Amino acid sequence: MSESLIQKDDNLNQALQTLRDCFSITVPEMLVIAEKFHDDMHQSLAGQKGPLKMLPSFLDVPGGGESGEFLSVDFGGTNVRVSLVSLQGNGKITIIKRKSVPLKDPGGSYDYTSAAATGRGLFCFLAEQIANFVSPGETIFLGHTFSFPTKMYALNKAVLIGWTKEFKTRLAEGRDVNELLKEALNKHGLHGVRPVAVTNDTVATLLAAAYGDPHADIGSICGTGHNTSYLEPLPPQGQGPMIINIESGSFDGLPATFYDRQLDSSSEKPGEQMLEKRVSGRYLGELMRLVVLDLVQKGLLLQGRAGNMTGFPFNPFTLNPEHMSAMISDNTNGLIRTAAWLIEAAGVQDPPLKELGALKIIASLLSARSARLAAATYIGILQHLDPLLTNLHTIAIDGSLYEKMAGYAQSLRTALDEALTDRAGQVTVRFIKDGSGIGAAIAAAIAMQDQSGPMHLI
Ligand code: GLC
Numbered sequence: 386m387s388e389s390l391i392q393k394d395d396n397l398n399q400a401l402q403t404l405r406d407c408f409s410i411t412v413p414e415m416l417v418i419a420e421k422f423h424d425d426m427h428q429s430l431a432g433q434k435g436p437l438k439m440l441p442s443f444l445d446v447p448g449g450g451e452s453g454e455f456l457s458v459d460f461g462g463t464n465v466r467v468s469l470v471s472l473q474g475n476g477k478i479t480i481i482k483r484k485s486v487p488l489k490d491p492g493g494s495y496d497y498t499s500a501a502a503t504g505r506g507l508f509c510f511l512a513e514q515i516a517n518f519v520s521p522g523e524t525i526f527l528g529h530t531f532s533f534p535t536k537m538y539a540l541n542k543a544v545l546i547g548w549t550k551e552f553k554t555r556l557a558e559g560r561d562v563n564e565l566l567k568e569a570l571n572k573h574g575l576h577g578v579r580p581v582a583v584t585n586d587t588v589a590t591l592l593a594a595a596y597g598d599p600h601a602d603i604g605s606i607c608g609t610g611h612n613t614s615y616l617e618p619l620p621p622q623g624q625g626p627m628i629i630n631i632e633s634g635s636f637d638g639l640p641a642t643f644y645d646r647q648l649d650s651s652s653e654k655p656g657e658q659m660l661e662k663r664v665s666g667r668y669l670g671e672l673m674r675l676v677v678l679d680l681v682q683k684g685l686l687l688q689g690r691a692g693n694m695t696g697f698p699f700n701p702f703t704l705n706p707e708h709m710s711a712m713i714s715d716n717t718n719g720l721i722r723t724a725a726w727l728i729e730a731a732g733v734q735d736p737p738l739k740e741l742g743a744l745k746i747i748a749s750l751l752s753a754r755s756a757r758l759a760a761a762t763y764i765g766i767l768q769h770l771d772p773l774l775t776n777l778h779t780i781a782i783d784g785s786l787y788e789k790m791a792g793y794a795q796s797l798r799t800a801l802d803e804a805l806t807d808r809a810g811q812v813t814v815r816f817i818k819d820g821s822g823i824g825a826a827i828a829a830a831i832a833m834q835d836q837s838g839p840m841h842l843i
Pocket of ligand 1: 534
């Protein structure tokens, strides 16, 4: 592995300048990434093997008139969310009831994301959560957002290609997740709950936006994971427009810093999900920890004051995007919120203001790089859909990073404005709260409408 660019005899300011140079993405660089992304999309659409999976969803965008009450299960990040959703047509949606449960008990009693759990166990856990939403004998249709790469054979048949986001649950890869859910529901006596549709969260987010917005044609998640889907007018499947799940997190060929390589080599699947490892919340905190650790080891930060050798920055995953967001938005005199966190997490005494400022700068650099890389891929998709940007487009985004990371949404918008210049006004970016859950309900509604069609259900 190549060496860090930070030199032992650098001072902190020089080191920060080196980091700025490493992590900044200029507009010409964004355009090169967009072009490469665009080429990779074409390669996969043409049926050649490439880094992008471009998975069919068997769904077009909704017409907006879909209606009824549906259950939705949103699985794929830190929590599983079950919702009862009412679709009322004309873009009107109400979430009647919703429950969110962590997949990993903070108290340590269970962890369905680890290798100690199996696919069956995981889906039984999901069925238990669903049981709280149905009365005995009730029949209700369910849409399932499953936020991992799946090979779709129909709207209700989705085979997990492989875990991402460091999930390790055994005996799930290669299985039909709708079957696993059905089995678990039956086992719990929930015979009236009919799982009729499986969607990716990016697809669900696009469905949720398109329910009331005719211009929505790109759906993306900037959260624990990162991925994007879009409405392909001419899919290779040839049955009219279809949403394609790009699985853009696996986009490769990006400039890699020393820290990106370090992070990748210690991850569950080295060499995979290279864009996701630079963009998503699952990895962003860890990347920052690696940068800080390098500075500590070079004698530039926390010298003689990192009291707790098992805490931050020595222990993996001791920093997360919420901490980063708190640092970025810390505008107090003396950065006292950052100081309080550092004292607690690293056991340091009296961190100097200069070092606290350095943490804020590093967090901002990584967050901005994440937003600019995501924006570059959106530009690649727009180049494919509408090279001259003659039409209006809405990019629908859900996810904790976009929603909660201080400055993230603004960085993303700025990146689009800078790169699209006078055509930027054609592109709206909309935050779609609960897009994944709502979209699953819409997918279930579409499945019921099209039940007789051969395309969606088997
Ligand atoms: C990961 C998954 C992808 C999902 C994304 C956001 O990249 O592979 O399917 O959409 O995370 O949750």
